[in-house]
Amino acid sequence: MANPSLLILPGDGIGPEVMAEVRKVIDWFGTQGIAFDVEEGLIGGASYDAFGAPMTDATMERAQAVDAVLLGAVGGPKYDVLDFAVKPERGLLRIRKEMDLYANLRPAQCFDALADFSSLKRDIVAGLDIMIVRELTSGIYFGEPRGIQDDNEGGRVGINTQRYTTNEIRRVARSAFELARRRGNHVCSMEKANVMESGILWREEVQWVHDNEYPDVELSHMYADNGAMQLVRNPKQFDVIVTDNLFGDLLSDAAAMLTGSLGMLPSASLGAPMANGRPKALYEPVHGSAPDIAGQGKANPIACILSFAMALRYSFDMGDQATRLERAVEKVLADGHRTADLMGPEGGTPITTSQMGDAIVAALAG
Ligand code: NAD
Ligand code: IPM
Ligand code: MN
Numbered sequence: 605m606a607n608p609s610l611l612i613l614p615g616d617g618i619g620p621e622v623m624a625e626v627r628k629v630i631d632w633f634g635t636q637g638i639a640f641d642v643e644e645g646l647i648g649g650a651s652y653d654a655f656g657a658p659m660t661d662a663t664m665e666r667a668q669a670v671d672a673v674l675l676g677a678v679g680g681p682k683y684d685v686l687d688f689a690v691k692p693e694r695g696l697l698r699i700r701k702e703m704d705l706y707a708n709l710r711p712a713q714c715f716d717a718l719a720d721f722s723s724l725k726r727d728i729v730a731g732l733d734i735m736i737v738r739e740l741t742s743g744i745y746f747g748e749p750r751g752i753q754d755d756n757e758g759g760r761v762g763i764n765t766q767r768y769t770t771n772e773i774r775r776v777a778r779s780a781f782e783l784a785r786r787r788g789n790h791v792c793s794m795e796k797a798n799v800m801e802s803g804i805l806w807r808e809e810v811q812w813v814h815d816n817e818y819p820d821v822e823l824s825h826m827y828a829d830n831g832a833m834q835l836v837r838n839p840k841q842f843d844v845i846v847t848d849n850l851f852g853d854l855l856s857d858a859a860a861m862l863t864g865s866l867g868m869l870p871s872a873s874l875g876a877p878m879a880n881g882r883p884k885a886l887y888e889p890v891h892g893s894a895p896d897i898a899g900q901g902k903a904n905p906i907a908c909i910l911s912f913a914m915a916l917r918y919s920f921d922m923g924d925q926a927t928r929l930e931r932a933v934e935k936v937l938a939d940g941h942r943t944a945d946l947m948g949p950e951g952g953t954p955i956t957t958s959q960m961g962d963a964i965v966a967a968l969a970g
Contacts (some may be wrong), residue, residue: 616678627642672915716731
């Protein structure tokens with residue numbers, strides 16, 4: 605049987621730095637008889653610099669053809685002056701949209717060794733294990749009309765549109781209910797049905813999917829602003845949270861800090877099954893290109909490495925290997941290895957991005 609195929613898109617800033625550590629992990633699995641066919645491409649500013657576009661048609665074609673895409677991060681101040689249409693972030697949005705990766709899984713797990721590093725108290729976050737399912741291909745990120753226009757009164761008007769259809773809501777709700785069945789069996793759906801019609805539809809459609817297809821799963825609804833508050837008040841009340849594109853973006857960054865650092869949070873973006881039965885899939889850390897620390901060996905590669913663990917689990921049915929990789933990360937943290945973002949108030953000497961990757965590979969092998 606052919607090896608599973610991966611397209612790696614390191615991107616910008618710390619993207620290539622953290623992805624280099626994932627390559628070490630992939631190479632280690634290769635030595636264990638679990639080989640992947642890996643190709644690499646450009647996205648974001650790196651692609652703009654080479655081709656004048658943040659995502660080319662040729663790279664898009666490769667992304668559609670492989671079993672899974674691994675992405676680092678895109679963006680950076682150098683590209684802030686660019687036209688909106690060719691900004692690095694547009695490359696990421698293009699790949700999400702064209703691959704129709706509607707279900708973005710953003711797990712927030714607090715490793716015991718890091719419970720003191722969260723900005724919240726240990727007992728609030730210790731043992732935390734929640735899954736945010738963010739709708740990723742619709743909502744205000746993509747809705748029309750959009751743009752900046754003259755308002756005909758001498759000023760300008762900026763327009764974006766929040767728009768969701770029945771099908772878009774139902775399919776991501778199904779992803780959340782499926783996940784909940786394999787976890788704590790509880791879904792909390794978040795929107796702003798108190799002020800937004802799209803929120804009313806969201807609530808009704810999630811309820812419909814529940815009543816008709818998943819009556820065995822517990823479902824609750826919450827306004828997203830209250831959800832943000834509850835996430836920092838008592839995050840362990842949640843199991844699976846399902847929410848729209850924009851709320852999911854904000855809530856998942858907030859959830860990241862529950863785990864100790866944004867450098868810890870992986871994600872999987874999944875679409876419909878392909879002919880081979882595997883879902884269309886892209887795996888990426890939740891964090892961005894971190895221009896403030898790029899090129900200094902300070903980036904934490906764990907979010908990107910755990911994103912590869914998600915690829916093992918969700919694309920390749922290698923749950924045991926995924927668990928093995930997650931355990932290796934846990935062990936390295938328990939042994940006291942810390943990149944700069946994981947330095948607690950008591951300080952200490954941080955290790956580099958590359959040393960963290962080496963330590964994880966050593967723990968895998970050990
Ligand atoms: P960011 O996530 O890049 O950085 C936020 C803060 O977290 C920074 O202080 C950074 O140093 C720190 N941080 C992030 N990842 C880290 C890691 N792995 N290890 C240690 N520290 C880490 O967000 P930002 O500064 O708002 O955005 C910077 C650029 O990244 C922007 O161009 C933005 O559009 C882009 N971005 C891209 C993605 C993506 O590619 N998926 C996600 C978010 C932001
Ligand atoms: C994320 C990022 C992206 C988003 C940007 C870079 C387009 O913040 O993946 O969370 O807003 O979705
Ligand atoms: Mn974000």
